[in-house]
Amino acid sequence: MWALSTSGGDTAYHHGDLRRSLIAAARDLLRAGGVEAVTLREAARLAGVSHNAPYRHFASREALLAALATEGFRALRKALEEAGRRAEPPERLTALGRAYLRFADADRATFRLMFGGVVEDADHPDLAEASSATFGALRSVVTERESPAGAERDALRAWALVHGLAHLVADRQIDAARAEACLK
Amino acid sequence: MWALSTSGGDTAYHHGDLRRSLIAAARDLLRAGGVEAVTLREAARLAGVSHNAPYRHFASREALLAALATEGFRALRKALEEAGRRAEPPERLTALGRAYLRFADADRATFRLMFGGVVEDADHPDLAEASSATFGALRSVVTERESPAGAERDALRAWALVHGLAHLVADRQIDAARAEACLK
DNA sequence: CCCAGATGTTGACAATGCCCACATATCTCC
DNA sequence: GGAGATATGTGGGCATTGTCAACATCTGGG
Numbered sequence: 001m002w003a004l005s006t007s008g009g010d011t012a013y014h015h016g017d018l019r020r021s022l023i024a025a026a027r028d029l030l031r032a033g034g035v036e037a038v039t040l041r042e043a044a045r046l047a048g049v050s051h052n053a054p055y056r057h058f059a060s061r062e063a064l065l066a067a068l069a070t071e072g073f074r075a076l077r078k079a080l081e082e083a084g085r086r087a088e089p090p091e092r093l094t095a096l097g098r099a100y101l102r103f104a105d106a107d108r109a110t111f112r113l114m115f116g117g118v119v120e121d122a123d124h125p126d127l128a129e130a131s132s133a134t135f136g137a138l139r140s141v142v143t144e145r146e147s148p149a150g151a152e153r154d155a156l157r158a159w160a161l162v163h164g165l166a167h168l169v170a171d172r173q174i175d176a177a178r179a180e181a182c183l184k
Numbered sequence: 185m186w187a188l189s190t191s192g193g194d195t196a197y198h199h200g201d202l203r204r205s206l207i208a209a210a211r212d213l214l215r216a217g218g219v220e221a222v223t224l225r226e227a228a229r230l231a232g233v234s235h236n237a238p239y240r241h242f243a244s245r246e247a248l249l250a251a252l253a254t255e256g257f258r259a260l261r262k263a264l265e266e267a268g269r270r271a272e273p274p275e276r277l278t279a280l281g282r283a284y285l286r287f288a289d290a291d292r293a294t295f296r297l298m299f300g301g302v303v304e305d306a307d308h309p310d311l312a313e314a315s316s317a318t319f320g321a322l323r324s325v326v327t328e329r330e331s332p333a334g335a336e337r338d339a340l341r342a343w344a345l346v347h348g349l350a351h352l353v354a355d356r357q358i359d360a361a362r363a364e365a366c367l368k
Numbered sequence: 369c370c371c372a373g374a375t376g377t378t379g380a381c382a383a384t385g386c387c388c389a390c391a392t393a394t395c396t397c398c
Numbered sequence: 399g400g401a402g403a404t405a406t407g408t409g410g411g412c413a414t415t416g417t418c419a420a421c422a423t424c425t426g427g428g
Contacts, residue, residue, distance in 0.1 A: 018406080039384070040384080040385065041385080042383095042384095049408090050408050051384090051408090052408065052409080055385095055387090057406090153365060157366045162348065163348035164344035164348025168343075170301070174340065179344075181337060182337060182344060202376085224416065225414080233376070234376065235377090235416095236377065239417080239418090240375055245415090
């Protein structure tokens with residue numbers, strides 16, 4: 001059918017772009033039923049291939065989950081950067097926090113996959129890079145406004161506050177509006 | 185062997201107290217290999233019973249996980265209450281936060297199970313009760329020191345800060361000492 | 369003493385992750 | 399343009415797991 005050249009470096013062969021299709025299918029499964037619902041065989045079914053085709057693109061189920069988490073970190077980073085670009089230093093940090101919370105609220109399952117510990121960053125280089133790049137984008141904004149004394153601790157505090165709110169939102173223990181009200 | 189009367193209401197029959205043994209086995213599996221490693225069949229094996237015996241005590245695998253999470257919330261609540269009892273109002277909140285962080289650091293897998301969304305509180309009454317009781321213990325201390333104006337928001341902020349730090353500790357993104365340094 | 373219910377066992381089935389050998393499409397190089 | 403190499407997809411199979419049904423055994427009350 002379509003024959004785009006994929007961004008991941010895989011070229012399109014028989015199926016068109018099975019890797020991308022599998023990730024898309026897995027994302028649907030993740031959002032619909034959480035991590036437990038993400039299955040190599042079901043993703044293959046949705047993509048219209050045999051139960052073993054995924055192994056040409058992902059070494060294991062965990063590798064597929066890692067790809068989903070990687071995608072999530074890239075999306076979050078993009079959201080953070082856009083939010084930062086739209087605001088000036090005084091309110092920039094608040095804007096980032098809001099973007100962070102909105103991400104967690106809009107895609108709870110992916111957020112939990114990213115931070116749930118089911119996939120270890122260390123085992124998946126792409127994931128490790130995407131996650132540290134995302135934290136870097138956040139950190140650079142957090143530290144830009146503070147004087148050196150205690151800056152590190154304040155940065156960590158800000159990050160932890162937003163991160164905690166995001167988890168509470170993802171777990172449906174508070175709603176997104178109340179969380180945003182906490183961002184000063 | 186031993187014949188304690190269990191707290192859950194189950195009496196001891198053939199095995200002694202299978203329910204308790206299964207929970208203990210599952211706890212070991214959880215700590216050793218994360219949620220994915222918790223298996224009804226493996227827990228049964230460790231308890232020395234057949235693969236179907238657990239169904240006399242847990243309706244499903246998720247019910248066993250819910251029992252583990254419930255146990256976790258009760259332990260956390262106990263830790264919070266003890267910490268609160270040992271400190272007076274000015275530092276009491278910090279003491280609670282420290283206890284919260286130590287819990288997350290000492291038993292990362294259980295912490296993630298409690299807040300990871302794999303088990304839904306709504307589906308397990310005991311879990312729902314234990315978790316809300318724990319939050320109640322936390323909330324009562326958080327709100328005791330603030331004046332009414334903005335108290336609710338400050339309480340939520342404090343909770344979110346500690347909760348975020350705990351997640352970062354559990355995910356090994358910062359270490360426990362750095363987290364504690366953020367508790368003012 | 370005997371029965372009802374609680375507890376544990378055996379056997380089975382479908383789904384899954386993963387491995388193997390094999391088939392087929394595409395690319396490279398001549 | 400054709401042959402070999404490589405990438406991609408298929409089919410079968412195996413061990414493990416969650417769950418169900420039927421059966422066995424233990425315990426306590428009448």
